[in-house]
Amino acid sequence: xxxxxxxxxxxxxxxxxxxxxxxxxxxxxxxxxxxxxxxxxxxxxxxxxxxxxxxxxxxxxxxxxxxxxxxxxxxxxxxxxxxxxxxxxxxxxxxxxxxxxxxxxxxxxxxxxxxxxxxxxxxxxxxxxxxxxxxxxxxxxxxxxxxxxxxxxxxxxxxxxxxxxxxxxxxxxxxxxxxxxxxxxxxxxxxxxxxxxxxxxxxxxxxxxxxxxxxxxxxxxxxxxxxxxxxxxxxxxxxxxxxxxxxxxxxxxxxxxxxxxxxxxxxxxxxxxxxxxxxxxxxxxxxxxxxxxxxxxxxxxxxxxxxxxxxxxxxxxxxxxxxxxxxxxxxxxxxxxxxxxxxxxxxxxxxxxxxxxxxxxxxxxxxxxxxxxxxxxxxxxxxxxxxxxxxxxxxxxxxxxxxxxxxxxxxxxxxxxxxxxxxxxxxxxxxxxxxxxxxxxxxxxxxxxxxxxxxxxxxxxxxxxxxxxxxxxxxxxxxxxxx
Amino acid sequence: xxxxxxxxxxxxxxxxxxxxxxxxxxxxxxxxxxxxxxxxxxxxxxxxxxxxxxxxxxxxxxxxxxxxxxxxxxxxxxxxxxxxxxxxxxxxxxxxxxxxxxxxxxxxxxxxxxxxxxxxxxxxxxxxxxxxxxxxxxxxxxxxxxxxxxxxxxxxxxxxxxxxxxxxxxxxxxxxxxxxxxxxxxxxxxxxxxxxxxxxxxxxxxxxxxxxxxxxxxxxxxxxxxxxxxxxxxxxxxxxxxxxxxxxxxxxxxxxxxxxxxxxxxxxxxxxxxxxxxxxxxxxxxxxxxxxxxxxxxxxxxxxxxxxxxxxxxxxxxxxxxxxxxxxxxxxxxxxxxx
Numbered sequence: 001x002x003x004x005x006x007x008x009x010x011x012x013x014x015x016x017x018x019x020x021x022x023x024x025x026x027x028x029x030x031x032x033x034x035x036x037x038x039x040x041x042x043x044x045x046x047x048x049x050x051x052x053x054x055x056x057x058x059x060x061x062x063x064x065x066x067x068x069x070x071x072x073x074x075x076x077x078x079x080x081x082x083x084x085x086x087x088x089x090x091x092x093x094x095x096x097x098x099x100x101x102x103x104x105x106x107x108x109x110x111x112x113x114x115x116x117x118x119x120x121x122x123x124x125x126x127x128x129x130x131x132x133x134x135x136x137x138x139x140x141x142x143x144x145x146x147x148x149x150x151x152x153x154x155x156x157x158x159x160x161x162x163x164x165x166x167x168x169x170x171x172x173x174x175x176x177x178x179x180x181x182x183x184x185x186x187x188x189x190x191x192x193x194x195x196x197x198x199x200x201x202x203x204x205x206x207x208x209x210x211x212x213x214x215x216x217x218x219x220x221x222x223x224x225x226x227x228x229x230x231x232x233x234x235x236x237x238x239x240x241x242x243x244x245x246x247x248x249x250x251x252x253x254x255x256x257x258x259x260x261x262x263x264x265x266x267x268x269x270x271x272x273x274x275x276x277x278x279x280x281x282x283x284x285x286x287x288x289x290x291x292x293x294x295x296x297x298x299x300x301x302x303x304x305x306x307x308x309x310x311x312x313x314x315x316x317x318x319x320x321x322x323x324x325x326x327x328x329x330x331x332x333x334x335x336x337x338x339x340x341x342x343x344x345x346x347x348x349x350x351x352x353x354x355x356x357x358x359x360x361x362x363x364x365x366x367x368x369x370x371x372x373x374x375x376x377x378x379x380x381x382x383x384x385x386x387x388x389x390x391x392x393x394x395x396x397x398x399x400x401x402x403x404x405x406x407x408x409x410x411x412x413x414x415x416x417x418x419x420x421x422x423x424x425x426x427x428x429x430x431x432x433x434x435x436x437x438x439x440x441x442x443x444x445x446x447x448x449x450x451x452x453x454x455x456x457x458x459x460x461x462x463x464x465x466x467x468x469x470x471x472x473x474x475x476x477x478x479x480x481x482x483x
Numbered sequence: 484x485x486x487x488x489x490x491x492x493x494x495x496x497x498x499x500x501x502x503x504x505x506x507x508x509x510x511x512x513x514x515x516x517x518x519x520x521x522x523x524x525x526x527x528x529x530x531x532x533x534x535x536x537x538x539x540x541x542x543x544x545x546x547x548x549x550x551x552x553x554x555x556x557x558x559x560x561x562x563x564x565x566x567x568x569x570x571x572x573x574x575x576x577x578x579x580x581x582x583x584x585x586x587x588x589x590x591x592x593x594x595x596x597x598x599x600x601x602x603x604x605x606x607x608x609x610x611x612x613x614x615x616x617x618x619x620x621x622x623x624x625x626x627x628x629x630x631x632x633x634x635x636x637x638x639x640x641x642x643x644x645x646x647x648x649x650x651x652x653x654x655x656x657x658x659x660x661x662x663x664x665x666x667x668x669x670x671x672x673x674x675x676x677x678x679x680x681x682x683x684x685x686x687x688x689x690x691x692x693x694x695x696x697x698x699x700x701x702x703x704x705x706x707x708x709x710x711x712x713x714x715x716x717x718x719x720x721x722x723x724x725x726x727x728x729x730x731x732x733x734x735x736x737x738x739x740x741x742x743x744x745x746x747x748x749x750x751x752x753x754x755x756x757x758x759x760x761x762x763x764x765x766x767x768x769x770x771x772x773x774x775x776x777x778x779x780x781x782x783x784x785x786x787x788x789x790x791x792x793x794x795x796x797x798x799x800x801x802x803x804x805x806x807x808x809x810x811x812x813x814x815x816x817x818x819x820x821x822x
Contacts, residue, residue, distance in 0.1 A: 051574070051576075065538075065621055065623045066538060066619070066621075069619070083623070083624060083625050084536070084623035084624060085625075114636070119691075120691055122629055123629070124531075124627040124628060124629040125627070125628045126625050126626070126627045126628075127625045127626055127627075132627060296578065296579060298576040298577070298578055299577065300574040300575060300583070300585065301574045301575050302574075303572055303574065304762050304765055304772065305762070305765035306765070307765045308762060308765045310765070311761040311762055311765045312758075312761075312762070314761055315758050315761050318754075318757055319754050322750070362692070362758070362762075362775060363695035363696070363699075365758075366695075366699060366751070366754070366755075366779060367699070369754050370699065370702065370703070370751065373747055373750060373751060374706065377706075377743060377747055380743075381710070381743070406717075409713065410709065410710065410713035410714075413654075413658060413709050413713060414709040414710070414713075416654070417651060417654055417705050417709060418702060418706065420647075420650055421647045421650065421651075421701070421705065424646050424647050424650065425643050425647070425698060428639055428642055428643040428646065429636070429639050429640055429643050429694075430636050430639055431636050432636075432691060432694075433636065433639075433640050433643070433694055433695055433698060436695055437643075437698075440702065
């Protein structure tokens, strides 16, 4: 390859990598109102980096210090203080049912949240009478810092809705309206509407989000008996006194044993989880916060500190600088080629994580570093194989060809094994591990693609160089004269 | 870097070291399962804790230059230090009317001291806050019993790790040799067991991230075994090395792949240490970070030891047994041909 061609291709690749890296990492204000948020500041973060949101659930008869402070003086006598809460005196004490029922409800709520697939969540019973639910805020860095107020409030609204639905108490019912005056269309002679079903699940196909409720044999017959005899109308699904966003037409028989409801992405999973829980007999005994009407979701700072994201970014940057520095020290200008590829890998990973919407945690960042290590060590492995070939007296071109050929199987095996493992993790696991699996999957694909791109760039950049041994940091083999 | 460890001759030493660590870890874990808080020391994420929460409205500290939250923190920290109690985590949040500051304390903290601190904070508020707003500025002490959630996620992680190890074995049986596949599965199981048992033994507080680091252990072991056994396969096929014994070839291969199997975990361990330093600056409480960093550190050390030292030494015996069986079957075949 000629000097000009080499220079043009090198300049184009370097410019592309630099531009992508700048877009990926640098945020800046565009004018007084608008702001450009870089890819990295648009990545959703786990609770260890951008904090968690929590809500407290007070059962009927239990109030907080804040509420107690504004209770009229003559009514205060009705309450007994228990650490941070005030309990109506007739419900207070270990001999009453309230303590036990709150503990049981907490177990059910915990089981419901476990199905949501959060990277981290916790359910606690505070002072015996209050349930505390904590979930990740899922903020991006820009939302966390308040640069993107819309995204911040959207995330908190989503969390608020999830918390509201997953803490609904009461049984399943089908009513003829959506408001408080609506009446159940399921006659009392049946043993509850939830006994009609065997379970509920969520699935998504082609961008549609579906809640599927499965009828059992008796339920199929009973529901047809009930709705077949009614005039045309719409039935609304209720859990306790709350109408959830599922509705079905009646007046004609249903044909299959599954009811499918297409609903919005944000609530589909919540509906399926709470329905499945109620159908399987896991109903909450108590009503909390007036059925969710008075629930306040509070976002708190992360346990790793408010600037944890910045320091994590510094860590990733140091890892990248370390990889480039080791490459340059060991392989001179060839190390720079490897450095360029490492930068491209980092920018590509940031872009992919942002586009796919993977939640990044500290463990996920370690997986990113592992991916960078995979790429760097794969390249080092080939560089060493090429160095060995040069020691046999071959030219650099011949050595590169032979080195890549000899290490092909080991690099391919390595990437296939890691790729399958990553796919298994992403498919089988939930929460943080599934996210880590997905990051590893993308990192492995990027690593293999860039491994070959390294060869291309090695060829392009080293073509016009006269002393290719010096370029690669190899020592030329001096053959002894045998006389 | 060339080493001259002659790992093949030290198999018994490595087996004793690994078995001792795994056995002691298992014993400590089982004992703690019954007398302490579980097989592992479940940390902050799963731990019961005591807390003091302060709820405030924003406009109460008029006349002060600092933010309300900073002044509140100062009042609280004075009250806690007067009582001789120390929180392990402080978080702040915004509410509709102002904000909240939550101090978390380990469960064994004296509840009486926390209640005294709470009273001291409230009396300080009564002095400094305007009378009509006092009802909205208060501290409360509470106990939280956290449910051991995430069981489903950990069970799925266990299934995924098992599936990965089985896949690793099958892939190595197909692409390499049965003895190498046995070496690979031994490496996965050994390193994973070593990591988990050291975690149980050292009682480092663990959270849900233990599953992630268990997975990283397996992945890093797989990377290591891929390099090791690929090199091994090439060296066994190399005509120039035919005159060497199996043990010598294994030792030579272990030497050749020593750097990759130790430097990569060492680099990642260095990243862990740097993460600890940087995140400690961020959180101002190294206690919050230390368990995650130690967890990752143990993961990398287990991988380096297992893949670079233990596996080559044990594989040399697998190779010997494999070759012995092959020779036997060849002799049998030759005899039957003669007959």
